[in-house]
Amino acid sequence: MNLNQIHNVYFVGIGGIGMSALARYFKAIGKQVSGYDKTPSILTSELIESGISIHFEDCVALIPKEYQPDNTLVIITPAVPKSHAEWNYFLDQKYEVKKRAEVLGIITKDTFCFAVAGTHGKTTTSSILGHILYESGADVTAFIGGIVENYNSNLIGTGKTITVVEADEFDRSFLHLHPNIACITSMDADHLDIYGTSEAIEASFVEFADKITDKTKLFITKELPIEGVTCSVNEDAVFKAFNVRIDNASYVFDVQTPTEILKDLRFGLPGRHNLMNALMAIAMAKTYGTPTEAIAKAIASFKGIRRRFSYQIKTENLVYIDDYAHHPTEINAVHQAVRELYPNQKVLAIFQPHLFSRTKDFADDFAKSLSAFDEVLLLEIYPARELPMEGVTSQWLMDKMTNNDKKLVTKEDLIPSILASDATIIVTIGAGDLGELVPSIKKALNETV
Structure with missing residues (x-):
């Protein structure tokens, strides 16, 4: 075509x-x-x-x-x-x-294509990479699965020769792409409604990895059963982030590459998972030939993505964060980041499960992840493309949680329930229409600060 x-x-x-x-x-x-x-x-x-x-x-x-x-x-x-x-x-x-994936395949076929795959971390990694390339003056277009705060858009640049795309495993979409450089951030089980088993998902990722014949152009985390260039935080790897410290609510760290050490990189997104995402983007940009100074400058100026650990309120007495997390691994990452930044403070999590099938497949893991928060408000399941499944409800999920301070709420009762809490850290979590409620939650909380 x-x-x-x-x-x-x-x-x-x-x-x-x-x-x-x-x-x-x-x-x-x-x-x-x-x-x-x-x-x-x-x-x-x-x-x-x-x-x-x-x-x-x-x-x-x-x-x-x-x-x-x-x-x-x-x-x-x-x-x-x-x-x-x-x-x-x-x-x-x-x-x-x-399909959208087929069109991305057509667009990327005639460009130098960076593809970012993984069940978590695609959007953050590809937006950091797109930002690095754009800021370095590359002729790039990056298609992002989230709104990048620096651009207030899910499109970075309109270049003709280089593309950055998220290689989405849903519906095996990523097999339509033509990547020159790629990374795989994770291979957790997800989309079991499409794949059936975690082995089938893994096989699909292996097929994607095989599109990169030169394995020095494929970047992976250490635990993945795939051949490629390893990236790790505080562990031996080809690209290694180390000497990690927190300074003024930002990470400062060094990166060991095959040829040099990048010193004192500053990065503002919280959570060790985001540090890993940044490292993947740095490894790809460095391998492509982006100058170190351009990488350092872009990493420091990256503001994040709407609904990815997105601060809505940040005061001495109250913090409100909104996040798109919709898988237990992602919820654990949000929890880790919150506890690292705000130790010994009470955390209220508001969660809207996304899809009946995902809730059913990972119910025990969701229950465990949510139970780690001090207080939980649970909304009904957001169906998206699905019809209800018998017995799969938010009440059923809540009954599995070991947390004593938990409550099932309607959208109408949500704001009064939030205002009734004495938590100083509040997080909204989920990929459904919860994001549409964020402005009104923020407004109600601001009136109490």
Whole structure:
């Protein structure tokens, strides 16, 4: 498929974080862009403000008339049901219909592609890498699965020759990519609704790793059963972060590379997992040839990602952090970071489980992760693309928790319940629509500070 012959790009599910990055990209390179989504959100509002036409009703009549099969690319998200009227119309009328991952494959095929894979850490690692390359003057476009605070966007740059992409294992999407340099941050079991077993996920990652024939261009954590260049914090590895200390709420550390030691790098994102993400990005940029000074400067100026340990309130008496964590490993990382930064303070976690299948598959691990917090408020499960599963409820999950201070709350009761707590550290956790509630939680808490 030749993107140069495409005048119009239509998105079915334009409000998704990965889809909206592509929408911004096609708008930036001069294509006519519009689309459908099920519900309005902060992201769809931002896209509309940028001049992209979006509607929220599954209605074929709302598709622009000038969008014809010979001049239009249709991009769909896996979250859209097979019964979707617009999607079926595009198929019946023989439009070019592609998944988001296939389109990323087409875009990256003719570029020098950095691909960031892993069940956790993709978004942070790829945004740090995109920021390093962009700040160093590289001709880069980075497609990010989150809103990067430095750019207030999930697209960094609009370069033509270098791309940075998240290599998403969901639906085996990452097998469409053409990476030149890649990393794998983790291979925990996830998406068992797609894969069935953790062995199947591992096999898929091995297949992805095989796309990099030169293993000096594939970066891995030490425990992964894959051949590549090792990266580690405080352990022997080819790229090693060490001498780690906290100074003024930032990490300061040194990095041993195969050829030199980078001294006193400063990095503002909390949590050892983020230190590992930064190290992966540094290793890839260094191997590509980015100058040390540019790397150091970019690492220090990186502000983080919306909904990734994102400070909403930070005062002497109250801290409110919002995080997208939706897997037990990610919740553990949030807990570790909070305890490291705020020892001996009471922590309230508000969690909205994401997907019935994920809640069912990891119920015991979720219960253990959440029980580590001092107090927990639990919302109902956010279904996303799924129908309810019998017996899989937030009450069922809460009954597994060993924490005594726990409560199931509705969205309506959430803010009064938060205000009733005496916790000085508050974290909202989850990948559903909890993020839409953050502004009103912040407003209510600010009125009490």
